[in-house]
Amino acid sequence: xxxxxxxxxxxxxxxxxxxxxxxxxxxxxxxxxxxxxxxxxxxxxxxxxxxxxxxxxxxxxxxxxxxxxxxxxxxxxxxxxxxxxxxxxxxxxxxxxxxxxxxxxxxxxxxxxxxxxxxxxxxxxxxxxxxxxxxxxxxxxxxxxxxxxxxxxxxxxxxxxxxxxxxxxxxxxxxxxxxxxxxxxxxxxxxxxxxxxxxxxxxxxxxxxxxxxxxxxxxxxxxxxxxxxxxxxxxxxxxxxxxxxxxxxxxxxxxxxxxxxxxxxxxxxxxxxxxxxxxxxxxxxxxxxxxxxxxxxxxxxxxxxxxxxxxxxxxxxxxxxxxxxxxxxxxxxxxxxxxxxxxxxxx
Amino acid sequence: xxxxxxxxxxxxxxxxxxxxxxxxxxxxxxxxxxxxxxxxxxxxxxxxxxxxxxxxxxxxxxxxxxxxxxxxxxxxxxxxxxxxxxxxxxxxxxxxxxxxxxxxxxxxxxxxxxxxxxxxxxxxxxxxxxxxxx
Numbered sequence: 001x002x003x004x005x006x007x008x009x010x011x012x013x014x015x016x017x018x019x020x021x022x023x024x025x026x027x028x029x030x031x032x033x034x035x036x037x038x039x040x041x042x043x044x045x046x047x048x049x050x051x052x053x054x055x056x057x058x059x060x061x062x063x064x065x066x067x068x069x070x071x072x073x074x075x076x077x078x079x080x081x082x083x084x085x086x087x088x089x090x091x092x093x094x095x096x097x098x099x100x101x102x103x104x105x106x107x108x109x110x111x112x113x114x115x116x117x118x119x120x121x122x123x124x125x126x127x128x129x130x131x132x133x134x135x136x137x138x139x140x141x142x143x144x145x146x147x148x149x150x151x152x153x154x155x156x157x158x159x160x161x162x163x164x165x166x167x168x169x170x171x172x173x174x175x176x177x178x179x180x181x182x183x184x185x186x187x188x189x190x191x192x193x194x195x196x197x198x199x200x201x202x203x204x205x206x207x208x209x210x211x212x213x214x215x216x217x218x219x220x221x222x223x224x225x226x227x228x229x230x231x232x233x234x235x236x237x238x239x240x241x242x243x244x245x246x247x248x249x250x251x252x253x254x255x256x257x258x259x260x261x262x263x264x265x266x267x268x269x270x271x272x273x274x275x276x277x278x279x280x281x282x283x284x285x286x287x288x289x290x291x292x293x294x295x296x297x298x299x300x301x302x303x304x305x306x307x308x309x310x311x312x313x314x315x316x317x318x319x320x321x322x323x324x325x326x327x328x329x330x331x332x333x334x335x336x337x338x339x340x341x342x343x344x345x346x347x
Numbered sequence: 348x349x350x351x352x353x354x355x356x357x358x359x360x361x362x363x364x365x366x367x368x369x370x371x372x373x374x375x376x377x378x379x380x381x382x383x384x385x386x387x388x389x390x391x392x393x394x395x396x397x398x399x400x401x402x403x404x405x406x407x408x409x410x411x412x413x414x415x416x417x418x419x420x421x422x423x424x425x426x427x428x429x430x431x432x433x434x435x436x437x438x439x440x441x442x443x444x445x446x447x448x449x450x451x452x453x454x455x456x457x458x459x460x461x462x463x464x465x466x467x468x469x470x471x472x473x474x475x476x477x478x479x480x481x
Binding site for chain 2: 026028033034035037038039040041042043045060061069070237238239240241244294295296297
């Protein structure tokens with residue numbers, strides 16, 4: 001399976017080298033489940049299993065969240081990550097859940113996830129690139145409506161916060177070593193690499209879509225906006241899917257639990273504070289992975305709310321989440337002076 | 348060791364797909380199965396927690412027989428003999444229609460078929476209902 005894609009040979013080589021040299025105990029990636037389009041998480045411990053990994057980037061699960069739920073601190077683990085996975089992992093490291101030294105991140109470029117059930121991919125591996133979508137070697141037009149909305153707004157196609165990143169240029173994968181660990185691995189695997197981040201053009205289209213999405217909210221009056229979101233929240237069936245699926249919600253004891261704070265047991269839809277409490281806890285650190293929205297059975301466009309507030313906070317505090325482990329989330333570090341500044345507006 | 352095993356949620360009749368997460372031989376989580384046509388990667392609160400009962404210390408693993416206000420552990424043979432005896436005597440005393448059967452959405456189609464067959468053909472009543480008929 002892995003042979004089908006351009007970065008397969010390089011990726012399998014890197015993973016095999018990591019395992020053979022015992023640099024990690026296992027690698028978390030994806031493999032094919034029951035058919036070509038069924039991608040399921042896969043934990044590889046034997047070098048010979050490396051061939052089975054899927055090297056496409058459209059998989060629907062967040063690996064950072066898999067790590068949060070099923071990983072163990074202190075174990076050396078490798079992960080094949082997209083930008084949102086890597087950023088989620090960095091946020092978990094900031095929250096003292098894992099040590100960055102224990103994790104080996106191999107980045108693959110990603111141009112968005114798509115619901116396989118929506119377009120009925122059966123023929124073969126699906127490939128999403130800046131140029132469009134291909135499945136079974138054929139170009140297909142799936143339209144923006146089938147890509148996850150958060151992915152359309154994503155400005156980070158190549159994970160520059162990983163140890164190594166692969167970028168497909170022409171018909172081959174180029175390797176970029178972003179840390180000493182990454183350089184060491186590429187050298188051990190005998191792969192030629194470049195140091196530092198590849199030059200990636202700014203995703204104007206993504207920024208444009210951000211503006212479109214956020215401005216639609218901002219054009220509403222505060223009352224209209226509140227009404228819009230409260231109507232959305234009324235659809236909530238309180239499945240806790242957004243909380244379960246969020247890589248940053250790491251608390252074992254959660255304020256959203258029944259009768260913990262403002263949330264009565266057995267009340268559906270839950271109090272509006274259900275959503276607002278989660279929003280305040282996450283917004284400054286949201287990595288726009290879209291897992292909350294993907295998990296929502298009521299299809300509330302929550303990733304837009306989180307992303308919009310994140311952008312406001314990000315420009316106010318000059319802070320980007322999921323990039324640097326040494327930069328703590330700004331709302332946790334807020335000063336009296338900053339509290340008195342205006343300009344933050346709940347989207 | 349960590350593996351992800353596709354299966355169907357045991358809770359209601361919807362039949363959402365989920366992946367059970369098996370870590371070192373124990374089931375430690377459930378994940379929405381993205382490719383499953385019923386739920387398309389979404390789950391309800393029960394589905395997200397569908398793994399919790401499996402290794403729960405309160406889980407009943409043996410049949411219990413009520414003795415006054417307490418329950419006593421028993422063997423399946425003993426429990427089934429007791430049930431069969433009671434069903435027989437109730438049927439003789441008060442007739443077949445004094446008995447009703449409640450089936451469950453947690454069962455398979457085949458098991459539910461067997462329940463109604465047992466009610467109709469063995470006991471002789473049409474009193475069959477189902478917990479998902481809400």
